[in-house]
Amino acid sequence: MIRFIILMLFCITNVANANGNAVPDTMAERVKACTICHNAEGKAGRDAYYPRIAGKPQGYIFNQLRNFRDGRRYYHAMAILLENMSDEYLREMAQYFSSLQLPYPHPEQIQMLPEEIELARHLVYSGYPERNIPACSACHGDILMGVEPAIPGLVGLSRAYITAQLGGWRNGGIMRIQTSDCMSEIANQLTENEVNAVAKWLANQSVSGKPGSFNELSPELVDRCSQTILEHGGAE
Amino acid sequence: MRHGVMIFSVIISYWRNITLPWICGILLASVLLAMPGKVMAGAAEDPGVVDAVDYGAYLARVGNCMGCHTTKGGQPFAGGRRLSTSFGVFITPNITPDKETGIGLWNQQDFWQALHQGKSRDGRLLYPAFPYTEYTKVTRQDADAIFAYLQSLPPVSQANPAHDIFFPYNSRALLAVWRTLYFKEGVYEPDQSKSTAWNRGAYLVQGLGHCNACHTTRNMLGASQDNALAGGQIMGMNWYAPSLSSHLEAGSGDWEIEEIAALLTTGITERAVASGPMATVVRQSLQYLSQEDVLAMSTYLKSLTENDTGNAPGVHFSVISGSLRRHLELGGKIYREYCQECHGADGKGAPGIYPALAGNRGVVMDSPLNVIRSVLNGGYPATTAGNPRPYGMPPFQQILRNEEVALVVSYIRNAWGNRASLVRALDVDQGKGGDD
Numbered sequence: 001m002i003r004f005i006i007l008m009l010f011c012i013t014n015v016a017n018a019n020g021n022a023v024p025d026t027m028a029e030r031v032k033a034c035t036i037c038h039n040a041e042g043k044a045g046r047d048a049y050y051p052r053i054a055g056k057p058q059g060y061i062f063n064q065l066r067n068f069r070d071g072r073r074y075y076h077a078m079a080i081l082l083e084n085m086s087d088e089y090l091r092e093m094a095q096y097f098s099s100l101q102l103p104y105p106h107p108e109q110i111q112m113l114p115e116e117i118e119l120a121r122h123l124v125y126s127g128y129p130e131r132n133i134p135a136c137s138a139c140h141g142d143i144l145m146g147v148e149p150a151i152p153g154l155v156g157l158s159r160a161y162i163t164a165q166l167g168g169w170r171n172g173g174i175m176r177i178q179t180s181d182c183m184s185e186i187a188n189q190l191t192e193n194e195v196n197a198v199a200k201w202l203a204n205q206s207v208s209g210k211p212g213s214f215n216e217l218s219p220e221l222v223d224r225c226s227q228t229i230l231e232h233g234g235a236e
Numbered sequence: 237m238r239h240g241v242m243i244f245s246v247i248i249s250y251w252r253n254i255t256l257p258w259i260c261g262i263l264l265a266s267v268l269l270a271m272p273g274k275v276m277a278g279a280a281e282d283p284g285v286v287d288a289v290d291y292g293a294y295l296a297r298v299g300n301c302m303g304c305h306t307t308k309g310g311q312p313f314a315g316g317r318r319l320s321t322s323f324g325v326f327i328t329p330n331i332t333p334d335k336e337t338g339i340g341l342w343n344q345q346d347f348w349q350a351l352h353q354g355k356s357r358d359g360r361l362l363y364p365a366f367p368y369t370e371y372t373k374v375t376r377q378d379a380d381a382i383f384a385y386l387q388s389l390p391p392v393s394q395a396n397p398a399h400d401i402f403f404p405y406n407s408r409a410l411l412a413v414w415r416t417l418y419f420k421e422g423v424y425e426p427d428q429s430k431s432t433a434w435n436r437g438a439y440l441v442q443g444l445g446h447c448n449a450c451h452t453t454r455n456m457l458g459a460s461q462d463n464a465l466a467g468g469q470i471m472g473m474n475w476y477a478p479s480l481s482s483h484l485e486a487g488s489g490d491w492e493i494e495e496i497a498a499l500l501t502t503g504i505t506e507r508a509v510a511s512g513p514m515a516t517v518v519r520q521s522l523q524y525l526s527q528e529d530v531l532a533m534s535t536y537l538k539s540l541t542e543n544d545t546g547n548a549p550g551v552h553f554s555v556i557s558g559s560l561r562r563h564l565e566l567g568g569k570i571y572r573e574y575c576q577e578c579h580g581a582d583g584k585g586a587p588g589i590y591p592a593l594a595g596n597r598g599v600v601m602d603s604p605l606n607v608i609r610s611v612l613n614g615g616y617p618a619t620t621a622g623n624p625r626p627y628g629m630p631p632f633q634q635i636l637r638n639e640e641v642a643l644v645v646s647y648i649r650n651a652w653g654n655r656a657s658l659v660r661a662l663d664v665d666q667g668k669g670g671d672d
Binding site for chain 2: 022023029030031032033034036037070071072077080081082083084085086088089092
């Protein structure tokens, strides 16, 4: 029996050697299917809506991966790619991307009228409580880098991506099943001008700092967005 | 997953020049045989002893009831999944024990009637989108166990929309005619000349596993002609389920039984990976099979190629002309830029991680549909206990145009000794869509 086992080990070693194309046993190698679009630096392709995912809060990335897989958030390519993936593996991928510390791209330089800038700043830092629109910073953090564990940052993204996402929230194209989601309520309140202004302004901001902590959120916003923050595996 | 579920859209490759894995496979098999205790450890226990609910849960996994009777992201077994076919859209029913919207009012006999005779509780004839043409082979004992399990589930109140079936298929009278022509009622009858394992495998493959729901060519009326598992376009899905009885496609006659079993339960082996709908079947169903059952299934599947007189791949190699070579070289350029890093300059991939393309039957099959779809959509093999952290393939339709996909697919179908038909941009276009 011992001879047998030695022979087996010998064979296994040889199989490994026979494998001419050595494949690194790393997460970086395992997520190559992701990084071809969300490329290795995690930057958004300027010509398409592939957002940077490096450094985003882990819970946020994990939620999105599960939402794509389970059809709550719809994007065909992501749905097919993730179809047969376990929660455990998606969590590991989320952790990997979240931990990537990579330099951010330079901000865009989009011309804006002074009144557009004013409108955007008002939305971002004050909101319109009378229209039930909270300030972006109230949830996404003072420096708009997101809040652990599940709220994404808003800077370091392209205008095209932000515009498309807000449009998606407004017409229900992002979260097909969660119709009562807080972000879709907010986006539905925004006018076209407001969407354009805020998308341009956000894309023009340079990026610094890290996601904030969950404790910074006001209880009423946690309550309003509990579905996003808690139910889908955010805070554990 | 639509319609039937057990599909072997398996990408398979040969490494004729690497013999060591084979020797190891045989050695491993010998070790396993020398340790019967290990082999039997995960085997299904005697249903008479085990609680019927547990046994029913196991059988429901084998039949992958949940696969069709659950909509994406929805409540398990509550139905609502849309199965788009050329006859219309079928909506799978709620089979939780909810009295209003599920099967809470059903009894064992009603369930048996559905599974065995294809009739609903009220006697209505069921459409064969529910594969009772296969389930009729399931024994009464197994049917009762599945029913006991389904009745033990938490009831989910979910009313699903009605089917939307095109004229004239919406006539249930026509269904009666169809049944006379194509439905043969009857529990599986063992072939006394074969082994117990072979018969158990045949019972699972032909019955509960309903492999034939996908791995078959259907006629104009949607009927499968036989039980040969000879492959065909999957109804309502843009995938080709390869033949399990042909050496040219996914026949496994020259595989070790253990290797077939490994592919079914882990979704990947040194020379093959289950992709597309088959990966889903592995994840949802096959990975949970007992060792005894999966070996039995493999024994039966291996025997399917016995009557295959088709030529082995690699026999009819024609010479490639200069102009064809130049055309293929356009694809070669794309290959080197996007594919070579993983699949290798020699097309041999990395066994168990990135499939080889050289000699891969999935690549050179007559139907280029699956390889086109693999390039367009990419994907990860199913995560299973045996392969919990798979490596993946990018969805190249995000990057390459149809023309470029056609060139690179034509190239890999004709490089490293592979020979198969060229692919046009139109073929690539037809490989798009057909998903949920």
